[in-house]
Amino acid sequence: MSAAPKPPPLDRDPELAEVVSDAMDVVSNPTDLLITLLALTLAAAVGVLVTRALKQRIGHQRPVLLTVVEYLCTPVLTLLTLGVLSLFGGSFGNPLIGLAATLLLLFLVIRFFGMTVELLFRPTLPLKIMLRAVTVVAWLALVVGVFVDRSQPLAKLYGASFKFGGINVSSQGLVAGLIGGVVIAIVALWGDKTVTKLLRRSRTLQPNYILALSRIFSVAIWIAATLAIFAASDINITALAAFGGALGIGLGLGLQKLAASYISGLIVLFEQSVRVGDNIVSNSVSGRVTRMTVRYTMIRTRDGVEAIVPNDLLTNNVIVNQSWSDRNLRLVCGVLVKGDTDLELARTLFVEAMNAQPRVLQEPSPHMYITGVNDKGIQLDGHFWISDPENGQNNVASDIYDAVLGAFRKNGVQLVAS
Structure with missing residues (x-):
């Protein structure tokens, strides 16, 4: 039609x-x-x-x-x-x-x-x-x-016609553009959805590649659809190009940040420096990536709120990706004990408390270190690894502290009062 x-x-x-x-x-x-x-x-x-x-x-x-x-x-x-x-x-x-x-x-x-x-x-x-x-x-x-x-x-x-910005528009062309435009838009939307579904069914492409390619195909489909609508409306595309160029310069100057976010989004998606499910730290935002688009990345923080980070910030700043090579994350719990404490006993009780937690990995195994000695006491830090940081980090640390305090009281290990 x-x-x-x-x-x-x-x-x-x-x-x-x-x-x-x-x-x-x-x-x-x-x-x-x-x-x-x-x-x-x-x-x-x-x-x-x-x-x-x-x-x-x-x-x-x-x-x-x-x-x-x-x-x-x-x-x-x-x-x-x-x-x-x-x-x-x-x-x-x-x-x-x-x-x-x-x-x-x-x-x-x-x-x-x-x-x-x-x-x-x-x-x-x-x-x-x-x-x-x-x-x-x-x-x-x-x-x-x-x-x-x-x-x-x-x-x-x-037979009416008029000019708009040097572009000749006729009443017949407007009617044809309206009729053909709706059909073209329907076919373009169907093509966009079909390409996206086919890409998502792929078992070889990474999710980031699927998202980036689907956005590229989507832009290409809608550009072709727009040109087809102008052709159906009998609008001279050459005259439209001059008008569009001037409009594009104006929009480009006003939307530089938005364009930078889109381009950075494609870079991030193709490089796979950040992926959905990764735990990252970006400036003051720390959490798990829950959604990625071409314009922004959504991060769920440890407080349970969603932070929307423009993609240009991910390419222009240092990003700590805690899930880049694997999902294992090292956490530290520390206590300050008195100077006359039986360190061997305290370290043994601390390691047992860490090993007792189901989320603490046995490989690498938990370790204890003396990280400080002063006139107040001795600082003991327990290092352990978890593989599911998206399930929370403070909660597992809290469980370890509860177990350590109970074991210390039972065995007479005293902490230094602040």
């Missing part, structure tokens, strides 16, 4: 000119015109009411059948009703009803094409509504084209 079909001028199609002329003769007769309007109203009412009843009966459990009914039922029933009325002859068989039936048949063809597009590409709700609307617009454009040679105002409207 790239554009509404343009009928031939009446002076080039004698048969069409004769049909329209006969129909206009009916319009000049008030009685025949009234009967015709009543017949058309009755036929349309039958189509609308029966369609509404069928939709209620079908419900939303059978979406394909519901779509067929919504697109085709009303024009088909209207045509059938007009056909039945024309069997009675007399005023119901006049040329105006015949012309109306012909136009309704063309409307049915347009609606059938719109229905096919919707069933094939499954557009989103806004695009679905727009698609159904443009089928009506395409039909109205076709009707206007039929009568354009008989009305000077319609001829002016049909």
Whole structure:
């Protein structure tokens, strides 16, 4: 549905000119015109009411059948009703009803094409509504084209054009761009989703590559769709390029940071310096990466809040990636004991407390170190490793301190009072 079909001028199609002329003769007769309007109203009412009843009966459990009914039922029933009325002859068989039936048949063809597009590409709700609307617009454009040679105002409207920034735009081009643009947007959206699904099904590509490639393909698809819409609107792309260049310079100066974030996002995704699930420290933000986009990276901190970090900060600053080579993370718990403490006993109790925690790894095994000696006492630090830092770090340290304090009290190891 790239554009509404343009009928031939009446002076080039004698048969069409004769049909329209006969129909206009009916319009000049008030009685025949009234009967015709009543017949058309009755036929349309039958189509609308029966369609509404069928939709209620079908419900939303059978979406394909519901779509067929919504697109085709009303024009088909209207045509059938007009056909039945024309069997009675007399005023119901006049040329105006015949012309109306012909136009309704063309409307049915347009609606059938719109229905096919919707069933094939499954557009989103806004695009679905727009698609159904443009089928009506395409039909109205076709009707206007039929009568354009008989009305000077319609001829002016049909051939109107204006300039915008050096770009010539015509009324026919706008209608064609609207009709074709909706269909092109639906196909582009379907292509975007399809490429993304195919990339996500890949078992060889890393998640970062999948995200980066899907964004690149998405941009390429929508650029091609935009060019196709301009072509359908009969807009000179060369003139548009000059306008777009000036606009691009202005936007580029105002959106430098945003552009830097997008470019940095592609760099981060292809380099895989940061991945979803990694535990990183970026400036004052520390936590687990939960989501990555081309523009930003989302980090869930240890406080349970989400920090949104622009990707240009990840490429321009030092990032500590605690999960780069593996997910193991070393933590430290320390206590200050009195100078006359049995260090061997204290170290043994501390190591036992660390080994008792299920999240503490046995390889590398926990170790104790004397990290300081002063007039207040001796500093003992226990070093241990965990492999699931995303489950919390302070909680495992707290469990170790609880076990150490209980063991120290039981065995008479005293801490230095602060």
